[in-house]
Amino acid sequence: MYKHGNKPVPFAWAVGFENTFVPQSRPGLRPLEEYELMQHYSQWREDLRRAAELGVRVVRWGVPWYLVEARQGEYDWRWVDEVLQYMICELKIDPIIDLIHYGTPLWMENSFVDERYVESVTAFEAAFATRYRHLVTYYTPLNEPTVNAEFCGRNGQWPPYLTGESGYVQVLLQLARGMQASMRAIATNDAKAVFVAVEAMHHYRPLSQADESNAEKAFLADLLCFDLVQGKVSTEHLLYQWLLDNGATAEELKQLRQRPAYFHIFGLNFYPWAAFHVSHQGDQSRIEPAYADGRMLADIIRDCHKHSGLPIFISETSAADYRRSSWMTETTDAVKSSMAAGIPVVGYTWFPAFSMIAWDYRTTLEPVEKHLLHLGLWDVALEGVTMERHETPLVAQYRHLVEHAIPSLTFWQRLTGLWKSFWR
Numbered sequence: 001m002y003k004h005g006n007k008p009v010p011f012a013w014a015v016g017f018e019n020t021f022v023p024q025s026r027p028g029l030r031p032l033e034e035y036e037l038m039q040h041y042s043q044w045r046e047d048l049r050r051a052a053e054l055g056v057r058v059v060r061w062g063v064p065w066y067l068v069e070a071r072q073g074e075y076d077w078r079w080v081d082e083v084l085q086y087m088i089c090e091l092k093i094d095p096i097i098d099l100i101h102y103g104t105p106l107w108m109e110n111s112f113v114d115e116r117y118v119e120s121v122t123a124f125e126a127a128f129a130t131r132y133r134h135l136v137t138y139y140t141p142l143n144e145p146t147v148n149a150e151f152c153g154r155n156g157q158w159p160p161y162l163t164g165e166s167g168y169v170q171v172l173l174q175l176a177r178g179m180q181a182s183m184r185a186i187a188t189n190d191a192k193a194v195f196v197a198v199e200a201m202h203h204y205r206p207l208s209q210a211d212e213s214n215a216e217k218a219f220l221a222d223l224l225c226f227d228l229v230q231g232k233v234s235t236e237h238l239l240y241q242w243l244l245d246n247g248a249t250a251e252e253l254k255q256l257r258q259r260p261a262y263f264h265i266f267g268l269n270f271y272p273w274a275a276f277h278v279s280h281q282g283d284q285s286r287i288e289p290a291y292a293d294g295r296m297l298a299d300i301i302r303d304c305h306k307h308s309g310l311p312i313f314i315s316e317t318s319a320a321d322y323r324r325s326s327w328m329t330e331t332t333d334a335v336k337s338s339m340a341a342g343i344p345v346v347g348y349t350w351f352p353a354f355s356m357i358a359w360d361y362r363t364t365l366e367p368v369e370k371h372l373l374h375l376g377l378w379d380v381a382l383e384g385v386t387m388e389r390h391e392t393p394l395v396a397q398y399r400h401l402v403e404h405a406i407p408s409l410t411f412w413q414r415l416t417g418l419w420k421s422f423w424r
Contacts, residue, residue, distance in 0.1 A: 231260030294330025
C-alpha cells in the first residue's frame with residue numbers, strides 16, 4: 001500500500017461496464033448503444049450483483065445522457081435513480097460515474113461541435129451532481145477524450161463526422177471547454193467531488209535515439225486534452241504549434257489556460273493493441289503496431305505519474321480470449337512493481353466485466369452476435385433472445401487477486417480530502 005508520509009492511500013479493485021452511447025444513425029452507420037445491445041437495461045441488477053460477488057467495491061458505470069435528456073432541458077432520472085440506489089445503498093459499491101462515455105443526445109444536431117454543447121453538457125453534469133451528491137463522490141466528466149476526438153473529428157465515424165487533423169483539433173478543443181465548465185459546475189454543486197481523468201494511453205518505444213523526440217510527442221498527444229483542461233498548453237508545449245497549424249487559435253488556447261480545472265486522480269486505459277514502435281524514414285515519423293506485454297503498463301504508470309503528478313488509477317485494461325489470464329497476471333505484476341517503486345497507484349479495473357459489442361457493429365449489417373468481443377470475466381452468448389452471461393475461469397482468478405494480491409480498503413472515499421490536499 002502506498003503511503004504519503006504516514007497516511008495510507010487505499011487500493012481499490014474495480015470492474016467496469018462498457019457504456020458507449022452513439023445513438024445517431026445514417027446510411028451505412030447504425031446506432032451503437034452498448035447497454036441496449038448487451039441488455040444491461042434489463043439485466044443491470046444481475047450484472048451489478050456479479051460485480052459485488054467478486055469482492056470489488058468500486059465500479060465504473062456510465063449514464064446514458066441521450067436518454068436522460070431526450071428533450072433539451074428536461075431530465076428523466078428514474079432509471080438512474082433505481083440503479084444507483086441499488087448499487088450504492090444495497091450492494092455498498094462506490095461508482096466512478098462516466099458522465100459522458102461517447103455520444104450526445106439526438107437533438108444536438110452537430111454533436112460535440114454544436115454551439116449548444118458546452119452549455120448543455122455543463123447543465124446536465126451539474127444537474128447530476130445536484131441530484132446525487134449525497135450518493136456519488138467520483139466523477140469522470142468525459143471518458144477518453146482523445147479517442148472521442150479520433151472517431152468524431154479525425155475519422156468521421158461518429159457525429160459530427162469531421163475528418164482530418166483540423167476536425168480532430170476542433171472536437172478536442174470543444175471537449176476540453178466542456179470538461180472545464182462541467183468540472184467547475186460539479187464542484188459548485190458538490191464540494192466533495194473527486195475528479196478522475198480517464199484517457200487511453202499507448203506504449204511508444206523509440207527504435208533509435210533519433211526517434212525519442214517523436215515518441216515523446218506521441219505520448220503528449222495522448223495527454224493533450226488532459227493538459228488543455230488543466231491549462232497547461234502554453235507556447236512552450238511541444239504540441240502548441242501543431243494545434244495552431246491545424247485550426248486552433250492562440251486566443252482559444254489562451255482562454256483554456258485562463259480557465260483551468262483540476263483532476264485529483266489520473267486514470268489510464270491500456271490494452272494489448274496499444275503498443276507501438278516509433279521510427280523514421282527520411283523526415284517522416286513512423287508509428288507501427290508492436291507486440292504488447294502487460295508489464296509495459298509499468299512504463300506508462302511511471303510516465304503518467306511523472307507528467308500529471310497525480311495518483312494513478314488503472315481505469316481500464318483487459319485482453320481478448322486466450323490472452324486474458326496472462327494479461328491479468330502481467331498487468332497486476334506491473335501495478336505491484338510500480339507501487340514497490342513508490343508510485344501511488346490507487347486502483348485497478350478489469351474492463352469490461354463481461355463481453356461487449358465491438359465497435360465495427362456500427363458499420364456492418366451482420367447480426368449482433370457476430371460482433372461479440374470477449375474481453376470480460378464473463379463471456380456472453382445470445383441464447384434465443386437473451387444475452388446470457390457465462391462465468392469464465394477469470395472470475396476465480398480475479399476474485400483471488402481482490403482477496404489476496406494487494407490490501408484493499410472498502411471505504412475508498414474516506415481519503416478524498418487527503419487526495420485533494422496533497423495532489424490538487
